[in-house]
Amino acid sequence: xxxxxxxxxxxxxxxxxxxxxxxxxxxxxxxxxxxxxxxxxxxxxxxxxxxxxxxxxxxxxxxxxxxxxxxxxxxxxxxxxxxxxxxxxxxxxxxxxxxxxxxxxxxxxxxxxxxxxxxxxxxxxxxxxxxxxxxxxxxxxxxxxxxxxxxxxxxxxxxxxxxxxxxxxxxxxxxxxxxxxxxxxxxxxxxxxxxxxxxxxxxxxxxxxxxxxxxxxxxxxxxxxxxxxxxxxxxxxxxxxxxxxxxxxxxxxxxxxxxxxxxxxxxxxxxxxxxxxxxxxxxxxxxx
Amino acid sequence: xxxxxxxxxxxxxxxxxxxxxxxxxxxxxxxxxxxxxxxxxxxxxxxxxxxxxxxxxxxxxxxxxxxxxxxxxxxxxxxxxxxxxxxxxxxxxxxxxxxxxxxxxxxxxxxxxxxxxxxxxxxxxxxxxxxxxxxxxxxxxxxxxxxxxxxxxxxxxxxxxxxx
Numbered sequence: 001x002x003x004x005x006x007x008x009x010x011x012x013x014x015x016x017x018x019x020x021x022x023x024x025x026x027x028x029x030x031x032x033x034x035x036x037x038x039x040x041x042x043x044x045x046x047x048x049x050x051x052x053x054x055x056x057x058x059x060x061x062x063x064x065x066x067x068x069x070x071x072x073x074x075x076x077x078x079x080x081x082x083x084x085x086x087x088x089x090x091x092x093x094x095x096x097x098x099x100x101x102x103x104x105x106x107x108x109x110x111x112x113x114x115x116x117x118x119x120x121x122x123x124x125x126x127x128x129x130x131x132x133x134x135x136x137x138x139x140x141x142x143x144x145x146x147x148x149x150x151x152x153x154x155x156x157x158x159x160x161x162x163x164x165x166x167x168x169x170x171x172x173x174x175x176x177x178x179x180x181x182x183x184x185x186x187x188x189x190x191x192x193x194x195x196x197x198x199x200x201x202x203x204x205x206x207x208x209x210x211x212x213x214x215x216x217x218x219x220x221x222x223x224x225x226x227x228x229x230x231x232x233x234x235x236x237x238x239x240x241x242x243x244x245x246x247x248x249x250x251x252x253x254x255x256x257x258x259x260x261x262x263x264x265x266x267x268x269x270x271x272x273x274x275x276x277x278x279x280x281x282x283x284x285x286x287x288x
Numbered sequence: 289x290x291x292x293x294x295x296x297x298x299x300x301x302x303x304x305x306x307x308x309x310x311x312x313x314x315x316x317x318x319x320x321x322x323x324x325x326x327x328x329x330x331x332x333x334x335x336x337x338x339x340x341x342x343x344x345x346x347x348x349x350x351x352x353x354x355x356x357x358x359x360x361x362x363x364x365x366x367x368x369x370x371x372x373x374x375x376x377x378x379x380x381x382x383x384x385x386x387x388x389x390x391x392x393x394x395x396x397x398x399x400x401x402x403x404x405x406x407x408x409x410x411x412x413x414x415x416x417x418x419x420x421x422x423x424x425x426x427x428x429x430x431x432x433x434x435x436x437x438x439x440x441x442x443x444x445x446x447x448x449x450x451x452x
Contacts, residue, residue, distance in 0.1 A: 001332040008293060008310035008356055038352040039333035042313075051310070055357060079346070103425025105403060106334060108346040109353070191424040 003041035007050040014059060014139065018166060020052045022141040026163040028052050032075060032114030035106045060113070060168060063087065069173040074113025074166075079104070081112060091172045093132060093181035093199065097124055100183065103191040117167045119157050119223060122193040126153055127216040127224040128183070129170065131199040137169040144168075153223035176212075179203040180287025182280035185218070186272050188263065194219050195264045196272035200280040202239065204288040210234050213284075215251060215277060220258040220269050227251035230277065239285035248277035295359040299324065300368030308355045315339040317355035318365060326366040326398050330427070337426035340399035341365050347403045366398035369405070380450055381405065384443025385436075392430035400426045400436065408444055416441070 009028075011017045021028055029048040031037060032055075040046040054060060060075035063086050070090045072081070081087050082098040101107055101115070101124050115125040116136065129136075129149035136147045138161050152159050161167065175181065185197030197218040205211040213234055215227040230251035237243045252274035258266045292307045299322060306321055313332075318324045318341070330336035332351045339350045342364040369379035375386070381401055384390065391397045400423060407422055408414070414422075419440045420433065428436060 002313070002316075003311045005309065005311050007291075008354070010356075010359075034352050034354075034357075035334060035349075038313075038354075041311075042332050042351070053357060099421075103337070104407070104422055105337065105340055105347045105349055105425045109348045189424065190421065 001042050003038070004044055004047040006048055008053065009050065010053045010056050012056050012058075014057055014166070014168060015141075017052050017054060017057060018139060018141045018164070020050070021166060022164045024050050024052075028163075030054055030117075030166055032117070033077070033106075033110035034114075035102070035110040036114070036118050036120065054166075065090065066171075069171065072112050072170045072172070074111065074117075074168050074170065076112045078107035078110045078112060078115070082107060090174055091132065093175075093183060093201065094128055094172065096181075097128055097183040097199065100124055100185055100194070100197070106191075112170060113167045116152075116170060117159060117161065119153055119159050121156060121221060121223050122219045124183070124185070124194070124197060124199075124218060127197065127199050127218040129172075130224050130226060131181075131201050131214045131216045132172050132175075133214075134173075135171045136167055137171070138165040139168050140165045146171075150226065156222040158223075175201065176203050178205075178211075178288050180284040182283035182287070184276050184279050184283075186276065193263075196220055196258075196269050196276060198273065198276040198280045200277075200284040202281065202284040202288045204239070204285070209236055209238050210285070213281070215247075215281065217251075217256055217273055217277075220256040220273055225256050227255040227277065229254050234281070239281065239288075241282070244278055244281045244285065247281060248274045251277045293356045293359070295356055297358045297360065298362045300364055306355075310354060310356050312355045313351050314341070314353040314355045314358055314363070315350040317358075318350060318363070321355075324365050324367050328395055328398055330395070330399075335427070336396070336399075337403065338396050338399040340402045340426065342402050342406055345406055345409075347406050364402070364405070366401055369401060379405075380446035381408070381440070381443035384441075384446055385439040388435055388439035388442050390431065390436045390439025396426055396428040396430075400428070404440060404443070408440075408447060412448055413444060414440070 027049040031051045031053045060073040062073040088095045134149040183199045185194035187194045201214045203212040217225045230247040234247040252270045258269035328338040330338035341350045371377045
């Protein structure tokens, strides 16, 4: 239960971190909050040759308003988001879901960018980022690019980033008018990894029909899973209890392919997905 | 074997300078290099909460931090809570735990206390639900938590009486 040895670097500016990542290739890992990386190192499931500690890079800690919404520096602590009036106003879904992420002691240290880049299929933030149409800005020693959240996740613990790239910023746009939101999850114990979770945004048209919706699950696939068929089914419909129930059934039966583990089998995960989908869609439609 | 780093940090108000290997966890640094064995080590992967310490006014898991990351920072451990070894010198929160039987074996207690100290500064009069929510990050296998919740409420009251 002790990590293997590694070389430690503590840069103060992003350029220095990027140069270190370029120099070490895939052998170096960026260290953000460390709430997932350090446990895997303690178990020696990860044995990076070098760690580039981002905690001393002040320019990566911020929450800023811009004309489209909010921008979070990648090192913004989850606890900072949880306490941020700006986050409450601009990204209420994110704000509401923050207390579901692990325990307070973990959120004190854990960062928004670290969780997004770690791409744990059971994590809340990747699902929320897709539900809210967030965009990630990644930088390397040679350039910078934006990636839409829905293109960012490419598999189990895998993102579209190259080893020399660093997630530096996440932009969350404001919700469109007449848009409701909701998040819910089921965990064995509060703060544990969720057995299943669901995030929804629902935009209503003037006649009350669903103009646009997003339903994203966590813990039922290799990454966050968008319930594409359920979204198609409910779009254009009035969000009646019957229509929401049909969408939730479709989501659980057709949009996900959960695997079983010691915590829950596939059938139970499907059941949870259906119940949670109906709950979040109902709440989101009511707020829209 | 990687090069050691020299770190300077303040623990419970006292400054220390030590040479550490990067892979040394803060929990092991506190226990083995500084001899502050009040910080307990349970699971070493961030689940049990026994190793919780206060880093710059926030409760964190010391098993998920490297000692080298505490360079230039301020750490508080359970040893810093009481002003001496006599019962009347205990921190009011510790008196609360004593009086309400908030511990049995005591293994989880330091982590629970260090979780609560910054929390009670922010929220001096928490409800039982808020206490249970906060302590979901600390595993206790003896008490069933009921006595801990009572201990926190009694300790919170003593802190408020002491500061008024």
